[in-house]
Amino acid sequence: MPDQPNPEHLRQWVETWRRAGVELAEIRRREIQALVTVADTQEAIRQLFGADRSIDKLPPRTTSGLVEQQAWFARLRAKGTLRAKDTTP
DSSP states (O other): OOOOOHHHHHHHHHHHHHHHHHHHHHHHHHHHHHHOOOOHHHHHHHHHHHOGGGGGSSSOOOOSSSSHHHHHHHHHOOOOOOGGGGGGG
């Protein structure tokens, strides 16, 4: 029968991973933030759709647009032009 783990050792192990989890989450957040900035996104849109500067006049978005997208899907399903399976992964 295997030896029971030392409770103090388990406590230290849990505390170590708790602290590591906080640090790892912060590292992840910084790395993701460094990947793409608003300026990068705007430049990508300019490259895709032309040099029209009208995007610079738009206010910054406060949402991802997911709620609006789901509302459009619901309207299309209600009209019968979109099946539920077309909107699920």
